[in-house]
Amino acid sequence: MEDSKNLSSEESLKIITSMITTAKGNIKGSSFHFLLWGWVVAIGNLGHFALIEYSTFDRPYYIWFITIPAWIASMLYGYRQSKNSRVSTYSDGLILWIWLSFTFSAVIVIFSGQFGPTIPVLMLLLAGMSTFMTGMVLKFKPLIIGGSSFWIFAVISFIVGPLYSLPVSALAVIVGYLIPGYKLRNA
Structure with missing residues (x-):
C-alpha cells in the first residue's frame, strides 16, 4: 500500500506557493x-556620546540600560513568533543560532572587563559577521551589504578612537540594521 498520493500539477503549485508565502x-x-x-x-551610542561631550553626568554608560526593555521585547516577540509560526524552516533555526552566538560573544566582550576602549570595534565586528551571515542565509542583499558595512565602520571606529567610535557605531547600525530592516519589512 502506498502512503503518498500523486499530486496534480495544480496541487503541487499550491503547496509550493504556500511554502514560499510562509518563508x-x-x-x-x-x-x-x-x-x-x-x-x-x-540611541544608546548617540546618548552615550552626548552625555560624555555635553553633560557632567559621571556615568554616561547608564544610557545602555535601555537595552533591558529591548531584550525583554525582543524575547517576547521571538517567543510569540515561534508560537504563532505554523512552519519553522531550517533557515529560521540557523538564524536563531547565529544570533545566539552573537549574544553570547557580546556578553563576554562587554562584561569581561578586558577590552575597554575596543568594545565598540569588537561589537561592530560581531554585528557585521552576524548580519552578513543572516543576509547570506536569507539571500537578502541589503543585509549582506549591511553586514559588510559593519566591518568598514569597525575600521573607522578603530581609527577615530573610543569617544568618536560612539557616533560611528550609531551610523553603522543605521546603515547595517535600520536600512536593511526597513527593506526587509517591505519585502
Missing part, C-alpha cells in the same frame, strides 16, 4: 529585531 512571512518577521536593535543601539 516570506518568516523573513519579514526578522525585520522587527533589526529595527528594534537598530534604534536602541543608535
Whole structure:
C-alpha cells in the first residue's frame, strides 16, 4: 500500500506557493529585531556620546540600560513568533543560532572587563559577521551589504578612537540594521 498520493500539477503549485508565502512571512518577521536593535543601539551610542561631550553626568554608560526593555521585547516577540509560526524552516533555526552566538560573544566582550576602549570595534565586528551571515542565509542583499558595512565602520571606529567610535557605531547600525530592516519589512 502506498502512503503518498500523486499530486496534480495544480496541487503541487499550491503547496509550493504556500511554502514560499510562509518563508516570506518568516523573513519579514526578522525585520522587527533589526529595527528594534537598530534604534536602541543608535540611541544608546548617540546618548552615550552626548552625555560624555555635553553633560557632567559621571556615568554616561547608564544610557545602555535601555537595552533591558529591548531584550525583554525582543524575547517576547521571538517567543510569540515561534508560537504563532505554523512552519519553522531550517533557515529560521540557523538564524536563531547565529544570533545566539552573537549574544553570547557580546556578553563576554562587554562584561569581561578586558577590552575597554575596543568594545565598540569588537561589537561592530560581531554585528557585521552576524548580519552578513543572516543576509547570506536569507539571500537578502541589503543585509549582506549591511553586514559588510559593519566591518568598514569597525575600521573607522578603530581609527577615530573610543569617544568618536560612539557616533560611528550609531551610523553603522543605521546603515547595517535600520536600512536593511526597513527593506526587509517591505519585502
